[in-house]
Amino acid sequence: MKIGVVTFPGTLDDRDAARAVRIAGAEVVPLWHADANLHKVDAVVLPGGFSYGDYLRCGAIAAQAPVTQAIVKAAEGGLPVLGICNGFQVLVESHLLPGGLIRNENQHFICRDQKLRVENVDTAWTNQFELNQEIIIPLKNGEGGYIADAETLKRLEGEGLVAFRYVDVNPNGSMNDIAGLRNERGNVVGLMPHPEHAVEAGFGPDKAGTMRSGIDGLKFFESVLKQVVNA
Amino acid sequence: MPKIIVEIMPKADLLDPQGKAVLNALHRQGYGKIQNVRIGKRIEIHLNDAPSAEDLEGAREIADSFLSNGVIEDVVNIHVED
Numbered sequence: 001m002k003i004g005v006v007t008f009p010g011t012l013d014d015r016d017a018a019r020a021v022r023i024a025g026a027e028v029v030p031l032w033h034a035d036a037n038l039h040k041v042d043a044v045v046l047p048g049g050f051s052y053g054d055y056l057r058c059g060a061i062a063a064q065a066p067v068t069q070a071i072v073k074a075a076e077g078g079l080p081v082l083g084i085c086n087g088f089q090v091l092v093e094s095h096l097l098p099g100g101l102i103r104n105e106n107q108h109f110i111c112r113d114q115k116l117r118v119e120n121v122d123t124a125w126t127n128q129f130e131l132n133q134e135i136i137i138p139l140k141n142g143e144g145g146y147i148a149d150a151e152t153l154k155r156l157e158g159e160g161l162v163a164f165r166y167v168d169v170n171p172n173g174s175m176n177d178i179a180g181l182r183n184e185r186g187n188v189v190g191l192m193p194h195p196e197h198a199v200e201a202g203f204g205p206d207k208a209g210t211m212r213s214g215i216d217g218l219k220f221f222e223s224v225l226k227q228v229v230n231a
Numbered sequence: 232m233p234k235i236i237v238e239i240m241p242k243a244d245l246l247d248p249q250g251k252a253v254l255n256a257l258h259r260q261g262y263g264k265i266q267n268v269r270i271g272k273r274i275e276i277h278l279n280d281a282p283s284a285e286d287l288e289g290a291r292e293i294a295d296s297f298l299s300n301g302v303i304e305d306v307v308n309i310h311v312e313d
Contacts, residue, residue, distance in 0.1 A: 056297075056298070057300055057303075060297070060300070064297070093300065098302075099302055100300055100302035100303040102241075102245060102246075102303055103246075103248045105246065107248040107251070107252065147245070147302065147303065148302065149302070
């Protein structure tokens with residue numbers, strides 16, 4: 001089981017994503033932005049950061065990178081792809097997921113442990129969760145406000161394409177409290193919060209009674225392992 | 232050098248945080264009459280020769296497909312400057 005982790009110029013969380021993949025039990029294959037060869041990986045993670053300095057729009061230039069063009073093609077053929085934070089912005093800019101992400105409503109960069117509800121478990125990246133399970137993983141972004149036109153929102157809600165919703169606090173003004181989406185096929189998932197930062201006790205969000213012990217993010221990576229083994 | 236100018240604005244019904252921050256700063260400086268400020272982008276595409284109709288068509292294409300994102304922005308003007 002090989003999972004590719006993409007590095008663009010300005011990517012920050014590729015090493016944490018690679019660590020999460022290893023902890024889940026898969027082999028990591030580093031993928032470089034300028035190399036269109038996906039090296040026969042079974043799945044891809046687009047990590048967070050500030051690819052190309054967020055120039056033009058967050059994710060817009062990364063969406064045109066050779067590796068992304070190859071990923072878009074493979075995703076259309078069913079390759080599991082997870083976009084985290086800037087990776088979610090790349091998925092939106094490459095039209096693998098609909099809508100757009102704009103600056104947080106209150107204009108501040110937000111960094112907090114965020115509660116989410118898993119609203120769809122029929123995806124490559126969420127099949128190990130229970131439906132409506134509440135999880136806590138870190139959120140850290142400046143441009144995480146999800147928007148889409150009324151028609152798109154209606155379709156997302158009607159077809160069950162909202163994968164994650166913010167609970168208790170909507171940190172960035174996202175429409176319908178949307179934190180993450182899936183595509184129709186369920187192989188592509190994107191979200192603003194960071195599952196890769198909550199995979200190992202001692203380094204995750206606080207839990208009641210125990211500091212930094214939250215590992216709710218690990219199930220994302222365990223899900224894709226399960227999916228690929230069963231495929 | 233001839234240039235094609237592409238002007239892009241955030242959609243009218245979306246919050247423009249940059250514009251809002253500038254408006255607040257202007258009000259602090261005493262310019263209370265200013266009702267609103269919105270900030271967009273001006274992109275200059277430089278060419279060696281005066282742009283042909285085809286060049287302009289190409290500029291319109293990249294303005295819609297890459298330079299702007301139709302979900303959050305509008306291309307408000309494309310014109311040529313010398």
